[in-house]
Amino acid sequence: MSQTVDRALRILPLLAEGPASLAEVAAHLDVHKSTALRLLHTLHEHGMVYRQDDQRYRLGARLFGLAQQAMESLDVRGIAHPHLVALNERTGHTVHLAVHEEGEVVVYIDKVESRYPVRMYSRIGKPVAITVAAVAKLLLADVPEAERRAFAERLDYPRYTAKSTPDADAYLAELARVREQGWATDLGGHEESINCLAAPIHGADGRVAAACSISAPNVVVGADELLTLRPLVLRTAEAISRELSGKEEDV
Amino acid sequence: MSQTVDRALRILPLLAEGPASLAEVAAHLDVHKSTALRLLHTLHEHGMVYRQDDQRYRLGARLFGLAQQAMESLDVRGIAHPHLVALNERTGHTVHLAVHEEGEVVVYIDKVESRYPVRMYSRIGKPVAITVAAVAKLLLADVPEAERRAFAERLDYPRYTAKSTPDADAYLAELARVREQGWATDLGGHEESINCLAAPIHGADGRVAAACSISAPNVVVGADELLTLRPLVLRTAEAISRELSGKEEDV
DNA sequence: ACGCTCATTGCACATCTTGCAACGGGAGGT
């Protein structure tokens, strides 16, 4: 809606991919160099971009700080954290917390590392592999039918592994099942040797506000053994839901 | 420099503190509501802000993703990571990696958790307590004399603990010492019971490009015992420096 | 030393942004 701001913001994803020179930025925006310069200048003053020694630009530290602060101020996160730690202590596995946001993105907003030496690669703030991750399935299974359908059609279905969700139809079927049963899994769909088990966290309005999961590599526990932890994960999610909905707000 | 973009960007730190309504945003910017609305709209389209159910705005998931991507594309980070993991494996303590950016901010860009049950609170992306953290001392000790002085004067010196750096003079003296000896510590200056030991990572130009540290609470190891790990930390930093400067780039 | 590329600045034009005023809808009070 605002041309200038729109252009300025289009610079950020470009720089996220790696450093770029003024000329590259101008070309990307399809504007004159002087225009790009002024936009970069403004972004720079706000610490959103950083000018490295070779005069190329990359994203600035301010961005990290903002993202950080924003995540910490999320309600769910603060409430859920102790429960996630407890779950990690009882199972030893990596625990994740994720939320969905209209922009078609699911992101991890908290993580407690596995106590086993094998660690999986994931990071807070990272967009989740939406077509395969257990937490993503739960979050999307909750969006209204029509939207969900349109959304599924629009997605890419990367074949991370042989078990990855192949297409929209398979995904919608999976979402229906997940919705039905109230929990979700990802058995080797993202990384061949890693299994996840997730449960939904409900807000006061009954809708799915977040989802938490435990993940473990095959070498530590097999898929069936992981599934035996289902009651534990579900109970954790329910405890968080209750607290989030304020059903036990008192002292 | 660009008024519109400037206004749009001023919205972000406001929202980072917590959700705000349209009216609040407009008041904060000192502009008409309709103006604020259009800016928010543009930010929204880019996923930078999110509109919650109560119609108030908060920062959006896109921001997390951008920050994430930007951090992962930092050279130092990729190079340093395996070394940090190795250091963690040998000592068991929490390992941090931090960089400095002109905007007067030092941020953690990587972290490997302690293997001991006691964990410290810190998070990737978080701005570092600049006046006390060991990594901050190393990074600032390297900026040119004049700038360093001006900078130190401008800072606040929060008394986190009794051992926190009290004022600019003390800080400058500490920086001089750190510069001299080539490593830094924070002995209970940030949190009473936590000690850190940091070493500098040099870029190809010889300047300090980053710093890494190990941290441990008193209950696990005392300050003097932590200091015995100095050679290990220094060697880790040197290894990263060598690789970063391309002094052993080959196959 | 020369010529190249790339960042930077001043300026006049017009485009895009701005604030106003009017509309609409939801919540809360009577």
Add this chain to the structure above:
DNA sequence: ACCTCCCGTTGCAAGATGTGCAATGAGCGT
């Protein structure tokens, strides 16, 4: 149930603001 108040939203005209051009300067490789 009605009315009223508050807040978000929209159309529009005025002009401030952002834009592209062309010229300057800095840095680098030949």
